[in-house]
Amino acid sequence: MSANRYSPARVQGAYAAPTVDEPVHAELTIPGSKSLTNRELIIAAIADGPGRLIAPLHSDDSARMVDALRALGVGIEEVDAGHEFGPDLVVTPAKLVGGQTVDCGQAGTVMRFIAPLAGLAANDVHITAHETALHRPMGGLISALRDLGVDIDDEGTWALPFTIRGHGRIRGGRVEIDASASSQFVSGLLLAAPRFDVGLHLVHTGEHLPSLPHIDMTIEALSRRGIRIERPAVGEWLVEAGVPRAKEIAIEPDLSNAAPFLAAALVAGGSVSITGWPAHSTQPGALLPEILQAMGAHVGRHGGTLTVRAGSGIRGLDMDLSAASELTPTLVGLAAFADSPTTIRGIGHIRLHETDRIAALVGNLRALGGEAEELSDGLRITPVPLHGGGWAAHHDHRMATTGALIGLRVPGVEIDDIGTTAKTLPEFTMLWERMLRS
Numbered sequence: 001m002s003a004n005r006y007s008p009a010r011v012q013g014a015y016a017a018p019t020v021d022e023p024v025h026a027e028l029t030i031p032g033s034k035s036l037t038n039r040e041l042i043i044a045a046i047a048d049g050p051g052r053l054i055a056p057l058h059s060d061d062s063a064r065m066v067d068a069l070r071a072l073g074v075g076i077e078e079v080d081a082g083h084e085f086g087p088d089l090v091v092t093p094a095k096l097v098g099g100q101t102v103d104c105g106q107a108g109t110v111m112r113f114i115a116p117l118a119g120l121a122a123n124d125v126h127i128t129a130h131e132t133a134l135h136r137p138m139g140g141l142i143s144a145l146r147d148l149g150v151d152i153d154d155e156g157t158w159a160l161p162f163t164i165r166g167h168g169r170i171r172g173g174r175v176e177i178d179a180s181a182s183s184q185f186v187s188g189l190l191l192a193a194p195r196f197d198v199g200l201h202l203v204h205t206g207e208h209l210p211s212l213p214h215i216d217m218t219i220e221a222l223s224r225r226g227i228r229i230e231r232p233a234v235g236e237w238l239v240e241a242g243v244p245r246a247k248e249i250a251i252e253p254d255l256s257n258a259a260p261f262l263a264a265a266l267v268a269g270g271s272v273s274i275t276g277w278p279a280h281s282t283q284p285g286a287l288l289p290e291i292l293q294a295m296g297a298h299v300g301r302h303g304g305t306l307t308v309r310a311g312s313g314i315r316g317l318d319m320d321l322s323a324a325s326e327l328t329p330t331l332v333g334l335a336a337f338a339d340s341p342t343t344i345r346g347i348g349h350i351r352l353h354e355t356d357r358i359a360a361l362v363g364n365l366r367a368l369g370g371e372a373e374e375l376s377d378g379l380r381i382t383p384v385p386l387h388g389g390g391w392a393a394h395h396d397h398r399m400a401t402t403g404a405l406i407g408l409r410v411p412g413v414e415i416d417d418i419g420t421t422a423k424t425l426p427e428f429t430m431l432w433e434r435m436l437r438s
């Protein structure tokens with residue numbers, strides 16, 4: 001198992017974060033959304049004919065999903081369409097046979113979206129992940145799949161690796177799930193549910209449900225393909241059995257990956273524009289214009305381009321980021337330079353993301369002389385002058401990009417493993433340097 005099977009544009013090893021002494025002025029295009037690419041791949045794989053993803057993401061997470069679907073028997077071909085960041089993907093659905101191993105790498109979307117699909121396969125599917133991702137929660141999903149009749153051999157661990165003994169069908173029906181550890185449990189079940197014999201009635205029983213926009217994204221993607229989903233109550237979903245319509249789907253840019261670039265305008269001064277910003281999006285990054293404005297930015301849109309300009313300073317905030325927890329690392333990078341403290345709450349579950357993000361962010365800031373403290377469900381940052389030093393990526397792409405953001409203003413920040421950005425943005429250093437050269 002390799003940490004990153006995606007190599008084309010990968011930059012390895014330590015990275016001396018570039019510091020700027022002049023404002024930045026850049027317009028950038030960001031590659032496709034991880035969350036949309038991996039959902040659309042799953043739905044295309046169970047659709048009623050061949051479909052196409054236009055301008056999808058090409059990164060470790062998406063490559064793992066392509067490999068996983070191929071391992072189940074689905075046909076996926078790359079077709080060059082002249083996009084800067086890689087070919088389109090043409091997906092040809094086939095009978096799900098399985099009989100192979102799926103290595104999810106570090107991708108939460110692969111481990112949580114492939115497991116229910118593997119239950120529909122005709123043979124065993126062994127599911128594993130990179131050793132740095134074996135800790136990620138799977139118990140709630142395993143439990144719900146078992147309640148739906150899926151045979152799973154996990155040797156009593158309730159965790160990866162495990163083997164799904166597919167029988168070619170899942171009956172479906174009503175099932176309860178505690179998805180407080182990850183919204184991806186819900187998305188994974190909803191995505192496979194149209195192919196259950198009687199559909200699915202899913203009921204979330206936990207107290208907390210993070211990342212609601214990502215569940216909306218799942219529902220929107222299925223609805224666009226003609227699958228009926230109802231929400232009879234909060235935390236409850238009804239999916240009708242059916243076959244999703246094959247389609248050509250254009251993938252939006254990854255708005256969460258745009259976050260460190262937009263934030264750079266506030267840290268360095270100047271402005272950063274991102275092309276192709278969708279007018280409507282279920283990506284949590286769609287909340288960025290509002291959040292960055294509240295932190296002191298001037299935000300404008302012209303056609304499909306979003307521009308963030310530095311204002312007179314960065315304002316600290318007290319915010320509940322449960323809906324958009326993957327934005328936490330970037331916002332912490334901004335908060336470090338604010339004129340008042342920032343508290344971020346509602347994100348306790350990110351202790352079980354790629355790394356314990358709360359501990360890693362606090363530890364990294366303190367190592368640079370910063371003042372930060374862990375809260376049970378979040379963290380608090382009190383801005384003080386920072387000095388250079390090592391920034392540990394903790395094999396977390398968003399930790400690495402936050403180190404680069406801080407390094408814009410603090411000379412001598414060295415990120416130990418910039419290659420970890422290949423999880424969702426192998427072009428990170430290329431685009432970062434393009435932004436600084438513009």
Ligand SMILES: O=C(O)C1=C[C@@H](OP(=O)(O)O)[C@@H](O)[C@H](O)C1
Nearest residue numbers: 035182183184187210211214326
């Ligand atoms: O469904 C998705 O595409 C995602 C859901 C969220 O997961 P959690 O609910 O586990 O935070 C998010 O953090 C992750 O980056 C992507």
Ligand SMILES: C=C(OP(=O)(O)O)C(=O)O
Nearest residue numbers: 106107108109326353354
């Ligand atoms: C939590 C994240 O990833 P994953 O899809 O692996 O959960 C993330 O990208 O911030």
